[in-house]
Amino acid sequence: MSEKDMQSYFDKLNEANSLLKKSLKVSNIDSLAETLTNISDGKVYVENDVPNKETVAKLESIYKELKNLNLTPLQLKQSITVSIIKAQKDDKSEVNKLMTPDAIGLIASLIAYEILNVQDKKNVNIVDPTVGTGNLLIEVIEQLSMTEKFKINAAALDNDDTLVALSKSFSEVMNLNLDAYHQDSIADWDITDIDLAVADLPVGYYPIDDNAKNFKTKSDEGHSYAHHLLIEQTMNNLNDGGIGIFIVPSQIFQTDQAKKLSEWMVSSVYLQAVLDLPATLFASKEAQKAIVVLQKHGDNAKQIGNVLMGTIPDTNNPKLFEGFKDQLQDWAKNFKG
Incomplete structure (x- = not known):
């Protein structure tokens, strides 16, 4: 071809x-x-x-x-x-709705693969609560499917009906089984039994304070950050021991609302990795993003001794990237049930 x-x-x-x-x-x-x-x-x-x-x-x-x-x-x-x-x-299109690049999807799927492989999962239910164009979720499904180790069911949520339609039709052309829901992901979900979440989170303030008031990551005054609420909501909806792979702004722990987010993380989830994505993927330092890997409490989950931290090498540098993959494999051994 x-x-x-x-x-x-x-x-x-x-x-x-x-x-x-x-x-x-x-x-x-x-x-x-x-x-x-x-x-x-x-x-x-x-x-x-x-x-x-x-x-x-x-x-x-x-x-x-x-x-x-x-x-x-x-x-x-x-x-x-x-x-x-x-x-x-x-x-x-506005910045928050732009497509997640394949390279980010590839890195997210590598992380997911190493953990799921160690956990010896056969059936995997995946959700993307901010699916957008669908590219991140579809890349992860495709990469995991190519290994032929998992049977995957996938669901997608988004508050933009055009993007929900796009992600659904994109998955259909790709011959994938994807349930797509048009909804505000900070409101209640109808889907349950989720092992893994992947999300490239939209950044900004969440306008519905009445919905935000039920969350520990909400701001004490004014609007709360939507991406903080989405992380909390997603982790709440996972199965015990479930994994969340979130693409977030690199500065997420340095903002005025970071304290609430950190307090919630310490009490409610295990923070297992914080990895800066390669700078080459972003137009400016301000636009730079990181991957945060969280694990829900329960079902043999535990805090890993050494949280995986650092900057992911450029995927176009095979030697360095192979080294990163080795590091990932060593780290993933900690997820053995």
Whole structure:
């Protein structure tokens, strides 16, 4: 399978998306979600004669061409992610909604794999409470599935209905089983029995103080940080001993609300790792993020003696990155039940 086929897939997907966008008069991301649903269903969804017959015929012919391009799952995913990046750029999407890069998903899945492997888990229920475009969750599912060691069920939540639709249609084209829910993740969840959470958390203030008041990480005055509440809410919803892998601002422990977060962590979860992501992944020092790994109390979980800390080397530096993988393996041995 050549790069040419991937380029061809991207070009045709783009062409189909432009046609549909023009008909539906919606944003690029809205029409991309519907385009992917159509591709997965193998037919064009029509409501009140929109899109018209001529456009439907054109779209069906493009979908057929796309089907004939036999991409591997990874190539298919890459073509779709490039389309998402383009659509978000054209829409000038806000920073909190931008797609999580593959490199971050790869690192999150490595961490998840080492822990789940040591725990000898066969069935894994994963949730992403702030799924966004779906790229982080889908990358983790794909990477874990390639090992052929786990049977994975996945669920996704987000308060943006367009992004929920996109992550669902993205997963359908990838042939993955994903339950997606449009909701505020700081409100009550309907899903239970979760072993693992992965999330690239949106950063900012949470506007509904009435919901925030039930959380230990809430601010004493004014609005609370949404990303603090989301971490607490997610960990509360995991099974005993469950793992949360969170992508957070590197400065998370240095803000005015950090004290409340640290107090909650000390009393309610085990902080097992704090790792700065490679600086090359971010446009500026302010935008830099870290991965925090937390474990819920119960079910043989314990605080690891040496919390894994440091900066993850660039994934493009194989020698250093291999060294990081060795470190990860040693650290993960502590999760043996």
